[in-house]
Amino acid sequence: MVVALLLSAHRKVFRNKYLYAGMGIAVVIISPNIIWQLQHGIPVLHHMKELSESQLVHVSRVSFLGDQLKFFVGGAFIVVAAVIGLIISPSFRSYRVIIGIYALTMLLFTYFRAKSYYSVGLYPVLLAFGSVYWERIFTHDWTRYLRLLWVALIVVPFGLLANVIFPVMKPVKIREKAGKFQALGLLRWEDGEDHTLPQDFADMLGWRELADMSWQTWQQVPDADKRYTLLICDNYGEAGALNYYNRGRNIPLANAMDADYVFWFREMDTIRYIVKIGKKPEGAYMKMIGRLQQTCVMKDTLSREYLWGAGAWLLSDLSPELPAALKRALHEEQNVYSRK
Template sequence: MTHRITGQPEHHRTSSWLLLSFIIIKMIFQFAVLSPCYELHRDEYLHLDMANHLAAGYLSVPPLTAFNSLLVQWLGNNFFWVKFFPALYGALTMALIWKMVEKLNGGWFAQVLAALVFLCSGFSRMNILYQPNSFDILAWTALFWCLMQYLQTRKNKWLLWMGVVTGIGILNKYNIIFLVIGMAGALGLSAHRKVYKNKYLYTGMGIALVIIAPNIIWQLQHGMPVLHHMKELSESQLVHVSRISFLGDQLLFFMGGAFIVVAAAIGLIFSPGFRPYRVIIGVYALTILLFTYLRAKSYYAAGLYPVLLAFGSVYWERIFTHDWTRYLRLLWLALIVVPFALLVNVIFPVMKPAQISEKAGKFKKLGLLRWEDGQDHSLPQDFADMLGWRELADMAWQTWQRVPEADRPYTLLICDNYGEAGALNYYNKGRNIPLANAMNADYVFWFHEMDTIRYIVKIGTKPEAEYMKMIGHMEQTGIMKDTLSREYQSGAGAWLMSDLSPDLPAALKMALREKQNVYRGR
């Protein structure tokens, strides 16, 4: 049947309304699970500060995040807009999954099933943070969408679009390169290997290279800091990752919806209707093997799953369509929603920090208290990274007020790490205080060098011994009160230093050059 006004088939119209409803629910949900007790995450402050230092590359991420941050700045730079974009990218990913189900001739039940699994999974937790991850997953899903279109239609334009998506994806996060490697290997091992004789594939590669060329040039000019960043990540964080845990976490990511992922694998291997797309299970296998070998963090592979949710939902719908089995549909929906609803308070920053600390056992059983150092703490690491930042910014502002006005042009504001520096620059914007510096992450290239320094306002711990001898007078002007924040546990406070040696600027410049050279691999 067709609608009498739009002329569209009724099931398409119903599907469109359902999709719109899920997008609205998704956007509302992402804000509903954010308690006002929490601030932004340490990484979010760095990413937002990139808008003040636009470039073709950065130490920690490619440049797309910086331009997204510039847009956030134009919109007001407030909490709503910071959180809006990861939620939006999650909603767009869900819409792509919905269209994939439609392409596979799935009905409204398969679409609802796929959307619910996406919503009631670890994806929603990732979509609360302003990090490159949400757009990364969207880019992976878009690349799979282009691959599906090409496998079905054999139209060469989709090879060109694959190049566009890959280029934009790399400008957001280098992680998508691992998908490209897995996809290239799977296509080469399948019956689709003749694609390597298609000139449009190489044209698409050329498009991707043109898109990422500015970032490649930046990396070469700065000594390929991405290599140092990967080495540092491997030595400080990935060394604590277990390969077995990585594999086990893949299904835990979906909780009650894991059966849909399993159904996708079975369907892609055995279902004749999925035969044109069978290479996708090869892409999944090769990429997972690569990540396992590299001891990757569990969420690095998250972008592999949206396409599997589409296939799994369609396969599951076909199984439970005939006779009495159709009445089991509500059971499968409940199996997805109920476990997720029971765990919302531990997956998301809904509970107050003190409440989480009191119920630490529940969080520990789920492995949520383990930080990147391999140890268990009072709060999940992401939650502890959302506390204490405004307090530090206020301490810096109050300490700055104690500097004589005539000496303020010769006062250095320095922090121990990028989270502190980014938070100070975010919360102190509009106050008469200079931008904060740090000899950490991207701030090593943004550092405001000074030939004359009369005062130092420091946020963090006491200076190292080599600098103490150049400081005549030092006073601690602030102590953190938020005992559950990550910065409190590292001993962060506020310090005012004066009677400085004239040798101090040169010593700081030397330390800064050494740090820059490390990032440049020299």
Template sequence: MGFQYGILTPYYDLQRDEYLHLDLANHLSAGYLSVPPFTAFTSLLIQWLGNGFFWVRFFPALYGVFTMVLVWKMVEMLGGRWFAQVLAALVFICSGMSRINLLYQPNSFEILAWTLLFWCLLQFLHTQQNKWLLWMGVVTGIGILNKYNIIFGVIGLVGGLLLSSHRQIFKNKYLYIGALIALVIISPNIVWQLQHGLPVLHHMKELSESQLVHVSRMAFITDQFIFFIGGAFIVVAAFIGLLFYKPFRPYRVVLLAYGLTMLMFTYLRAKSYYSLGLYPVLLAFGSVYWERIFTHDWTRYLRVLWVAIIVIPFALLVNAVFPVLRPAQISEKAAKFKALGLLRWEDGKDHPLPQDFADMLGWHSLAAMALQAWQQVPEADKPYTMVVTSNYGEAGALNYYNKGKMPLAVSFDADYVFWFPRMDSIRYIIKIGKRPQGETLKFIGRVVQTGTLQDTLSREYGYGADVYLLSDLSPVLPQALHKVLLEKQQEYTGK
């Protein structure tokens, strides 16, 4: 866990999505446009603990630790010893898993949920105790409340069981009781989705059109091995062991589930990291099989070599994969970052910084500028002042840094379209983004720019993140805003 804290340069702020996820705690609900509700309750816990950077970073790191412990337990169950556990731990740490577990996003818990699901399956196959089928239902339900992506893993697992010698499991009533448990757990979110017009469908459509369209199927497959850098041989060893190693024969369903899920992801042009939940269980099988190969005679002396193959490439790439270097230092080594494909953003183009790094710049400054604008509002007019930003990252950042100091910011973006305050009279607006123009100006008598973001490498700088104080507002502005807001809500809910 200490590794997650040690590799983060204090120069960087939180990442764009993290601010939205933390803001969910201020708007508890059974569902959201952006994510299922599990993240909101973790955010509430973080808020109770003080909302500091330490606790924001703590939970994804903690989920990573739990995942690694489960991998160790799988190694023990499969008959592995200390060297297999060392291999599994090193490959897990020296891989893209550590990058995932750095940021406060649903991804770290998702990987844990997938690993728990496979753990329950292995336990059932190993012991034939029906309680593990019930636990599979519990894990699936909680996993879906965290991120819908796990549904693809469940489909792959069901398909794998149907194609394996374990297909008789579908005659076991406890499997269906487990499915019912999962349905009960996710039912509040299902009701919320239905009440709001299934916004998850809009979100998937928007994701497909704006991001996944730029994903190459070949790049998706290639990235699966890049995630593990020097430890990819352990993943390959898992494939070989599950195919040919006799003690692994009862667990070949894992390989079938992997293959079917990967086919779905490849066809749908999924982002590379969507599949990471499939790998912890493979690390367990691969490490045990590799230990078996290098146990006898002189081959056991090669163990140091395999450790070096895992650790050294990762150590050489730490500065490129994690936010260790400052932006200016990254610019000096741009060729290295470009060669690794780290400068390519979700728009399919190369930029000066990796996207996550650019998304971790400028937020604190932007919040400070918004607070300065708020201080310029006359005291009598502050109850009638609204803070509006151009996107969810800006709104979340302002609410993280300025909560209790000024009104909560809102945006015509993502979940914020449902979080606007009811204001029948608006005297001032603090606007973050581009200068008002066009038809909007007829509602605004005075526009004063009070600040501008100076960090040119920040992703927000490219969007035009300035701060404006709008006053002398038209009395019909609230009705006009309500109309635009209603249209935006209908767009997100597909109505």
């Protein structure tokens, strides 16, 4: 946006004191997050590096551009009209900088292999200009008869694709019509491969079930030991799901040695039980666990957690050395995120 403004007649905005007043207000609004980032070594940089190496590397630049049409199948005529109107309409002349902002941002997104939906925020202003431009076209006597055709070009594709665009179909039905979803590229996940369900849908399946599993396992902990019990998940998605769906239940917040949760982890000097949600515990920690009991298994076969073999586990007869070992591991993860 800054570059596009500098290259246009609108560069005079940088001499306007209200621009900087607005920027100051914005900084005040987001200052809690800025302060938190600075206090913890700017973990967002680690997040972006991890995102780039594990997900964005699989993004096709050609697919990114092609996906823009999928977001606005019916509205593509409006977006194109906005671009044409901004170029040739004298009344839109002072707003042509919007094309520069859109083009430069799309170039950046394409170069850095952004996910397709990152660009959606660019379109509302284009839809507004395109709508006004079409309205002007249809004000002529002979063009008014084209309105019904224009409406059909928007409504018909929308009607045909509504059950694909919106999550109105049950997972089983999506699997039955997988060909339709695959043809639109909706089954491609962040790993670059096609799967049974769209990722945004599959990501959220089984979340309530995970919370119920944790609640059932939690109730098997003796009341006297519940204050010394740690609830831990494999990743931030599971922890977030538990903390959302367990609201109103007498159960502590879930923890995870993943993402920002490493800074919210509940450190305990005494741990008698652990309720573990996710994969079966393994590795170095196993020698510190006297008893391992699987209490629940995932039943939703279409959820990602089911594919990962997730379940609920109750760990007991724990070694007194376990809290210190967890604390060391936690601090190592914090150092990774804070670049120490």
